[in-house]
Amino acid sequence: VGTENINTEIITLTRFLTEEQTKHKEATGDFTLLCHALQFAFKSIAYYIRRSTLINLTGLAGSSNTTGDDQKKLDVIGNDIFIAAMRSCARVRVLVSEEEEECIVFPAGPNARYAVVCDPIDGSSNLDAGVSVGTIFGVYLLGEDAAGTKEDLLKPGSELVASGFTMYGASAQLVITMRGGGVNGFTLDNALGEFILTHPEMRIPKTRAIYSVNEGNSLYWEEPVKEYVNSLKYPGEGGKPYSARYIGSMVADAYRTLLYGGIFAYPADKKSPKGKLRILYECAPMGLVFENAGGQAIDSNMKRMLDVVPEHIHDRSGIFMGSWDEVQKVVDIHKKHG
Numbered sequence: 001v002g003t004e005n006i007n008t009e010i011i012t013l014t015r016f017l018t019e020e021q022t023k024h025k026e027a028t029g030d031f032t033l034l035c036h037a038l039q040f041a042f043k044s045i046a047y048y049i050r051r052s053t054l055i056n057l058t059g060l061a062g063s064s065n066t067t068g069d070d071q072k073k074l075d076v077i078g079n080d081i082f083i084a085a086m087r088s089c090a091r092v093r094v095l096v097s098e099e100e101e102e103c104i105v106f107p108a109g110p111n112a113r114y115a116v117v118c119d120p121i122d123g124s125s126n127l128d129a130g131v132s133v134g135t136i137f138g139v140y141l142l143g144e145d146a147a148g149t150k151e152d153l154l155k156p157g158s159e160l161v162a163s164g165f166t167m168y169g170a171s172a173q174l175v176i177t178m179r180g181g182g183v184n185g186f187t188l189d190n191a192l193g194e195f196i197l198t199h200p201e202m203r204i205p206k207t208r209a210i211y212s213v214n215e216g217n218s219l220y221w222e223e224p225v226k227e228y229v230n231s232l233k234y235p236g237e238g239g240k241p242y243s244a245r246y247i248g249s250m251v252a253d254a255y256r257t258l259l260y261g262g263i264f265a266y267p268a269d270k271k272s273p274k275g276k277l278r279i280l281y282e283c284a285p286m287g288l289v290f291e292n293a294g295g296q297a298i299d300s301n302m303k304r305m306l307d308v309v310p311e312h313i314h315d316r317s318g319i320f321m322g323s324w325d326e327v328q329k330v331v332d333i334h335k336k337h338g
């Protein structure tokens with residue numbers, strides 16, 4: 001290799017965050033430090049997932065969480081890693097995790113101004129098969145008078161200051177967005193131990209003939225959902241049917257949808273009238289990513305996902321998210337049904 005092929009101007013996540021911070025004169029550096037703790041958690045979780053079959057980290061932990069899921073060993077370890085990272089950075093006051101019944105309150109401090117929500121391992125049923133899983137996160141800025149309780153987190157996703165996810169696939173891919181900003185994607189270089197900016201300013205294609213839904217639930221679907229999915233599969237004279245892609249890890253299905261376009265859905269249905277995915281740490285963070293990438297995210301009532309306010313920290317919602325035009329078709333069919 002000639003030296004001209006070596007890129008010495010790579011943008012690491014650390015550099016990216018430093019540059020973002022200097023753009024905002026009012027920035028204190030607290031958010032940057034919080035992001036450093038987040039990226040350490042992602043690297044650490046990625047490391048254990050990669051080694052899980054070698055170090056007896058496959059299988060069940062023998063416990064279940066508040067939302068009724070059997071916890072895998074890695075659900076528990078991922079949760080512990082995440083909590084330790086958030087506690088030790090001393091920038092977080094309240095933390096909600098899928099794996100914790102109650103929210104975790106850290107000591108108050110002048111710099112502990114953030115509330116964080118997380119799904120430490122998303123798609124954990126896929127872990128033992130080595131299929132891609134992920135971590136989802138969302139960050140809220142607390143008001144001066146915030147008590148540091150779960151009430152501080154029962155807010156709409158539109159108030160998120162940042163959100164994103166890391167997918168642990170062939171490589172670890174981190175996607176992050178900030179309120180009012182763009183969406184940027186980073187790839188973990190294992191040798192450097194750094195996330196490198198590989199997907200700057202991600203924009204979701206406006207349309208694409210791919211749908212992603214657990215069709216095994218179609219027996220329970222409401223009429224408009226059935227009609228919508230059928231319209232993709234049976235497009236009528238001369239039309240080409242959509243391709244189906246469903247991994248069963250929302251992060252992985254969402255990442256593909258972000259890159260290729262199409263739609264991901266987990267609708268509310270007759271069996272799960274409130275849907276399956278949880279608002280705070282699954283739906284809202286994804287909603288911000290998809291909107292900031294130029295797509296849409298809505299719930300089963302066709303309401304903007306970012307406007308949905310949970311009553312309890314583990315509340316669920318139906319969700320449709322993806323390319324603008326694809327999600328609009330769902331809205332139009334629901335409108336027709338009134």
Ligand code: AHG
Binds near residue numbers: 098122123251
């Ligand atoms: P988690 O592993 O964090 O509990 O989330 C599971 C979610 C999500 O990853 C995925 O989209 C969905 O469950 C898959 O559900 P089905 O197996 O019902 O399709």
Ligand code: MN
Binds near residue numbers: 069098124
């Ligand atoms: Mn779970």
Ligand code: MN
Binds near residue numbers: 119121122123250282
């Ligand atoms: Mn999940």
Ligand code: MN
Binds near residue numbers: 075098119123
């Ligand atoms: Mn999970």
